[in-house]
Amino acid sequence: MSTAHESHDAHVDAASGTATTGHEWDGIRELNNPLPRWWLWTFYACIFWAVCYWIAFPAWPLVSNYTTGVLGWNSRAAVQGQLADLRALRATTSERLATASLQEIEKSPELLALARAEGRVAFADNCAPCHGAGGGGAKGFPNLNDDDWLWGGTLAQIQETLTHGIRSGDDLGHQGNMTPFGAVLSKAEISDAADFVRSLSGLVPADTPSVQKGAAVFKANCAVCHGEDAKGNQELGSKNLTDGIWLYGGDKATIVQTITNGRGGVMPAWGERLSPTTIKALTVYVHTLGGGQ
Amino acid sequence: MTAPAAKTHATPPAAPDIDADDVPLYAARRAIYPQSVHGTFRRIKWIVLIVTLGIYYFLPFVRWDRGPDAPNQAVLIDFPARRFYFFFIEIWPQEFYYVAGLLILAALILFLMNAVAGRVWCGYLCPQTVWTDLFMAVERLIEGDRRERIAADNAPWTIDKISHKTLKHTLWLLIAWWTGGAWVLYFDDAPTLVRELATFQASATAYISIAVLTFTTYVLAGHMREQVCTYMCPWPRIQAALTDEYALNVTYLLDRGEPRGSLKKVAQLRAEGKPAGDCIDCNQCVNVCPTGVDIRKGLQLDCIQCGLCIDACDNVMDKIHRPRGLIRYESEANLEARARGEAPVRRIVRMRTILYAALICGIGGLMLATLVNRSSEGLAAIHDRNPVFVRLSDGSLRNAYTLRLINKKLYDRSFSVSVSGVPGATLSVVGTDSGSESDVLTIGPDQTREVRVLVTTRDKLDAGASLPVTFEIRDTATGVAARANDHFIAP
Numbered sequence: 062m063s064t065a066h067e068s069h070d071a072h073v074d075a076a077s078g079t080a081t082t083g084h085e086w087d088g089i090r091e092l093n094n095p096l097p098r099w100w101l102w103t104f105y106a107c108i109f110w111a112v113c114y115w116i117a118f119p120a121w122p123l124v125s126n127y128t129t130g131v132l133g134w135n136s137r138a139a140v141q142g143q144l145a146d147l148r149a150l151r152a153t154t155s156e157r158l159a160t161a162s163l164q165e166i167e168k169s170p171e172l173l174a175l176a177r178a179e180g181r182v183a184f185a186d187n188c189a190p191c192h193g194a195g196g197g198g199a200k201g202f203p204n205l206n207d208d209d210w211l212w213g214g215t216l217a218q219i220q221e222t223l224t225h226g227i228r229s230g231d232d233l234g235h236q237g238n239m240t241p242f243g244a245v246l247s248k249a250e251i252s253d254a255a256d257f258v259r260s261l262s263g264l265v266p267a268d269t270p271s272v273q274k275g276a277a278v279f280k281a282n283c284a285v286c287h288g289e290d291a292k293g294n295q296e297l298g299s300k301n302l303t304d305g306i307w308l309y310g311g312d313k314a315t316i317v318q319t320i321t322n323g324r325g326g327v328m329p330a331w332g333e334r335l336s337p338t339t340i341k342a343l344t345v346y347v348h349t350l351g352g353g354q
Numbered sequence: 355m356t357a358p359a360a361k362t363h364a365t366p367p368a369a370p371d372i373d374a375d376d377v378p379l380y381a382a383r384r385a386i387y388p389q390s391v392h393g394t395f396r397r398i399k400w401i402v403l404i405v406t407l408g409i410y411y412f413l414p415f416v417r418w419d420r421g422p423d424a425p426n427q428a429v430l431i432d433f434p435a436r437r438f439y440f441f442f443i444e445i446w447p448q449e450f451y452y453v454a455g456l457l458i459l460a461a462l463i464l465f466l467m468n469a470v471a472g473r474v475w476c477g478y479l480c481p482q483t484v485w486t487d488l489f490m491a492v493e494r495l496i497e498g499d500r501r502e503r504i505a506a507d508n509a510p511w512t513i514d515k516i517s518h519k520t521l522k523h524t525l526w527l528l529i530a531w532w533t534g535g536a537w538v539l540y541f542d543d544a545p546t547l548v549r550e551l552a553t554f555q556a557s558a559t560a561y562i563s564i565a566v567l568t569f570t571t572y573v574l575a576g577h578m579r580e581q582v583c584t585y586m587c588p589w590p591r592i593q594a595a596l597t598d599e600y601a602l603n604v605t606y607l608l609d610r611g612e613p614r615g616s617l618k619k620v621a622q623l624r625a626e627g628k629p630a631g632d633c634i635d636c637n638q639c640v641n642v643c644p645t646g647v648d649i650r651k652g653l654q655l656d657c658i659q660c661g662l663c664i665d666a667c668d669n670v671m672d673k674i675h676r677p678r679g680l681i682r683y684e685s686e687a688n689l690e691a692r693a694r695g696e697a698p699v700r701r702i703v704r705m706r707t708i709l710y711a712a713l714i715c716g717i718g719g720l721m722l723a724t725l726v727n728r729s730s731e732g733l734a735a736i737h738d739r740n741p742v743f744v745r746l747s748d749g750s751l752r753n754a755y756t757l758r759l760i761n762k763k764l765y766d767r768s769f770s771v772s773v774s775g776v777p778g779a780t781l782s783v784v785g786t787d788s789g790s791e792s793d794v795l796t797i798g799p800d801q802t803r804e805v806r807v808l809v810t811t812r813d814k815l816d817a818g819a820s821l822p823v824t825f826e827i828r829d830t831a832t833g834v835a836a837r838a839n840d841h842f843i844a845p
Contacts, residue, residue: 082379095381097585099578173784174804197741206744206754304747349784351744351754351808 159338163216166345173345180346183339187331196350201309201326206351209306213295214354220344226330227298234330237298241323242282254278255316261291261303264311383581385507386646388490389500389638393665402478403487411532414539418442421764423799431541437800443725444800446762455721459714466710468593470702471602471683476589477660482582485533485575486644489526496522500641526576527568534567580645584656594655599686600701604659606639606650606681609693614650617674632676639663639681649681659683731769732760733827735838742843750812753842758804759827760836761797768796768830771807775823776842778813794830815844 073080074092081090115121118130129135154175158166166172185194191202198204203211212222212235225234242251257275259265265272279291286299293301300308309315309324331340347353418428418441425432430439438445438453445452467474476483497503497518506515538560539547550556551564574582583590611633615623623630633650640648642662647654649663667681688698738754746752761767771793773781783793784806797803809823821842828835 093379095379097581098380098382099581100585101380170803177806193740195738195740197744204741204744206738206741206752207746209747301747305745305749306747349806351752351784351806352746 155338158341163220163341163344163348166341167216167349173349176342176345177349179339179342180344183335183343184346187335188343191328196347201324203308204306205347207306208352208354209301209304210295210352210354211293211298211300211308214348214352216344216348216353218295219347219353220340222328223340223343223347224330224332226332227328228325229327229330231330231332235298237286239299239319239324240286241321243321246278246282246320250274250278251317251320252313254283254320255313258291258302258316259311259313262305262311384646386580386644387500387503387641388644388646388662389641389666390494391638391642391662391666391669393662393668395661395665399478399487399660399662403484406479406484407488411536414536414544420444421799424764425543427543429540430543433541444762449728452721452725455717459717459721462710462714462717464589465596466707466714468596469598469601469704469707469710472597472604473590473593473657473659476583476593476658480658482574482587483644483658483660485529485571486579488529489575489579490644492525492529493522496525523576526572530568530571530575531564533571534564537567538563580656580658583645583658590655598706599690600704602683602685603653604649604657604661604664604681605653605684605689606633607679607684607689607692608650611650611680632671632680634670634674636670638666638670642666729834729836730762731767731827731829731834731836732758732762733825733836733838734758734760735825735840737840737843743845745845746810748812750810751815751844752808752810754806754808755825755840756804757807757825757827757838758802759795759797760802762800764799766796766798768794769827770794770830771805772826772828773807773809773823774826776809776811776813776821777815778811779809779823779842780811782808782810784808795827809842811842817844819844 072083072090074090077092079092079094082093084091115128116130117132118134119127120130121128157172158176158179161169161172166176184192184196188196192198192205193202196205198206203209208214210218212218212227221233222235225231227235228238242254246254253271253275255275256265256269256271257279260267260269260272260275279287280289284291286297287293287302288299291302293299305311307315308326309319331343335343413429414427416428417426418439419426420439424444425439427439428441430437432439436447464475493503497506506518509515535551542560547556547560551560578586610631612631613623613629614620614631614633614635617634620630620634639650640646640663642665643649643657644660644662645656645658647657649657661683664681664683668678671678671680684698685700687701691698734757736756736758738756742753744752744754757771759769759771761769771781771783773779781793783795795803795805807825815821819842821844823840823842825838825840826835827837
């Protein structure tokens with residue numbers, strides 16, 4: 062509905078009835094659809110806000126420092142404040158974990174969930190590098206999910222091992238070693254003993270001649286720690302050799318190596334590094350992985 | 355959208371010798387003083403306003419008894435507990451797809467409304483329209499109708515003018531504050547929160563939310579008004595792309611109205627036997643328009659199609675004894691039919707309305723069916739990732755899983771847990787002293803419980819076997835069961 066007036070005006074576009082800016086390129090003119098003025102004010106307000114922000118908060122890098130802002134806020138202090146809030150929030154639950162006995166924790170679904178949650182995090186932070194993310198173990202580092210325990214799998218025993226460690230230098234820690242027999246026994250005797258040990262879990266038939274010879278070697282040298290029945294002794298940390306679970310490996314070469322050079326893996330004494338409550342949570346977590354006794 | 359949209363806010367035509375640098379690139383807002391009007395569409399707008407705002411402001415106070423362990427507010431978004439309550443429906447976070455479904459339904463209903471009757475959403479239902487309407491009503495109440503407001507704005511400042519303006523802005527702020535206040539009531543127990551707010555015991559979040567919403571309501575409904583629709587809202591653009599020639603638009607009948615002229619001039623033309631239109635150029639349609647549009651220029655983006663100009667024009671037509679409907683809701687197809695001298699047709703049933711309606715029924719039906727059939731218990735199983743399996747001293751094989759049991763009923767329930775699919779398997783739940791094939795677990799009202807379970811078998815399995823296992827929980831009282839599938843893995 063362009064009126065006659067508009068179509069004759071050089072600065073109003075005939076088709077749309079909109080005024081142009083007067084800019085012209087090869088006969089094409091730019092339509093002027095002006096922006097609302099408050100839009101401009103919004104833009105100025107944003108600039109004003111930005112300037113206030115620079116003054117209030119840390120903003121500009123300087124040569125060796127930065128502008129700290131008049132409010133004195135910084136993200137590190139904010140995080141520490143949040144951590145303090147979190148610790149205050151957890152104080153009551155940590156208190157309950159600290160006072161309850163290990164058995165009580167396992168009996169209460171609520172405390173068990175708490176201890177397992179805290180234990181899972183502590184395990185990932187401290188234990189997973191050796192024992193694996195889910196406590197699955199690795200060569201030389203026991204699987205904590207099975208029911209084969211070198212130093213005992215009850216709650217109290219796990220707590221003690223965690224606190225004082227194994228060959229950790231802690232006086233109360235577990236001390237026993239697998240003695241190296243390389244200088245004591247001949248290679249043939251070691252080979253026979255290895256065959257005998259493998260026969261206990263059915264890896265070598267019992268009627269093999271070397272097994273018979275190995276039995277005598279075992280009785281004279283190994284039964285002192287591993288027992289006549291070769292079922293091990295948790296007081297000494299000597300392994301049960303009759304089950305199918307191997308810490309370093311059940312192949313003959315590994316067993317020969319173990320007998321020749323001995324073994325002495327180390328677990329740190331976590332009592333020096335973790336709080337008693339964290340150790341309790343870890344104890345419950347490990348105990349409930351599936352192998353706890 | 356065939357008519358070239360006439361710009362209602364174009365700058366005055368520039369003189370031919372104007373310098374390009376002088377062209378204003380920013381436009382000040384044109385003051386709009388909508389005049390009061392009475393009529394059918396105004397009545398509909400009042401009713402919609404009262405109903406929608408009534409629901410918005412008072413719904414949080416409606417109670418709904420759910421028993422002792424659940425909130426008794428009918429509509430509640432409980433963020434700390436991660437629950438959404440809507441009367442008899444309770445939504446858990448993992449059922450958020452219901453909300454997504456509602457949003458899809460809302461979009462489709464908007465499309466259907468548009469296909470049937472054009473921008474009814476904009477004209478009657480949009481919160482921006484409703485609150486602006488309310489703010490305009492307050493403005494009229496305090497400062498008078500259009501003429502008085504224009505006169506007052508042009509007059510010098512007097513005590514009277516200052517007091518009127520102050521009162522208006524105070525009332526606006528009060529409404530805006532109540533709007534923000536009602537909003538936060540949907541997120542906490544309303545009566546408690548009102549008491550806390552009044553005694554300054556409520557959280558900072560509540561006060562900040564109210565402050566922000568007070569500010570936005572006051573600015574958007576009091577000051578921005580039609581500019582929200584013109585500059586900010588995406589819907590007019592989308593609507594223009596979605597509409598077709600059968601959708602209703604507020605339309606001025608050009609052929610009937612033109613040539614327009616004063617009552618006197620028109621009478622004279624008629625007396626001379628010359629063509630004369632029904633439009634007497636009284637400008638009532640422009641004066642009542644909340645967005646300041648001249649509807650006689652044709653369809654335009656700024657028009658929210660509220661129909662107030664129809665009311666205004668009908669009132670005038672009554673007075674000058676001409677038939678009503680010079681401005682009316684009409685489709686483009688009918689305008690063309692009218693130009694050809696054919697009878698108007700109303701085609702509500704057409705491909706797009708059928709499609710929208712079918713989609714709405716389909717999605718709505720699907721949501722309803724899943725809502726009615728959803729279970730109030732659930733089970734999820736996750737296999738241990740490390741170690742995947744454990745060989746025990748006696749040679750038996752064990753896999754460990756984490757089970758999450760869900761109880762959506764508002765009372766304690768006991769479930770027996772069992773496993774099937776692994777030969778010779780026994781199941782034990784960590785933390786309960788039992789190694790039997792099924793264990794009973796209690797779950798609190800409206801809660802979940804996570805337990806670690808060990809599945810152990812002494813049977814010899816094929817090397818590398820991966821057996822499908824099914825865990826089942828069964829309500830010990832009712833026998834209702836839920837299942838979850840996983841695998842049992844052998845070395």
